[in-house]
Amino acid sequence: MFHVKQSSSTSTAGYGVDTPLARELADLTARRRALESVTVGFDGPTRVFTISNQKGGVGKTTTAVNIGAAMADLGAKVLVIDLDPQGNASTALGVPHTADLRSIYDVLISDVPLADVVQESPESPNLLCAPSTIHLAGAEIELVSQVAREHRLRTALNDYLAAHPADVVIIDCPPSLGLLTINAFTAATEVMIPIQCEYYALEGLSQLLGNIRMIQKHLNPDLTMSTILLTMFDGRTRLAQQVAEEVRGHFPHEVLDTVIPRSVRVSEAPSFGQTVIAYDGQSVGAVAYREAAVEIARRASENEKGH
Structure with missing residues (x-):
């Protein structure tokens, strides 16, 4: 699926490294x-x-x-589905999501085809978004009475992909286990878990893993927890190092080597309706996310070779 080629790493010699900042x-x-x-082929x-x-x-x-x-920057065709009523993913991708527009809510509740709500992000023709609107806040209640309520996103996504192939679909969930998140788990093949490198990093993770097992048993046996990404990492603190070691000890195969540092640029970008990749692609946060994307691709390629 993913084929990654990379030349030998660039040497840091010749930079006059003699201070921490210079290093x-x-x-x-x-x-x-x-x-x-x-270069990555999909x-x-x-x-x-x-x-x-x-x-x-x-x-x-x-x-x-x-x-x-x-991923889009690497050449993949990417669809981001904003399943969080707050609509922050839609904002960060520069996609309109006012209440009068059709959104993922209409897909889930009114059987509107996903293709009718997908918009292209201004950042790249390879980056698409199915936006959220405020109407999604009531979807949890409205879904209760729907036929096949846990499978509605999966059905809509499968229909969409049959006519509009994509390399990667990323579903952003609300921070709770309701019918929206269950729809995301049922539609997905992989779970990616970001973990903050601070106190209580693993708090609630056992419950999340239990929920994943429940989904695997009853709704989606193909679902796997494939990726854990350490975020908000501050290498200067002993705490961050300890949290990283603890998470890697529990999940040695799932945790990416790449960590996402605390970054002002990453925090600023959404206020400009951009990802950090577009806002400041040379910043340390953008570089880290690009490295994480490459590592995800590389791991998939290695797994394929292993099989």
């Missing part, structure tokens, strides 16, 4: 150059990720839009 700048420059030499079936964590404030939406933008 950081040299490292960032080397990482930028390494990314310039990466083929095979669509990968459908749901980005989930019941704990709020862990960078869930930020991860959804920036991984999506980074």
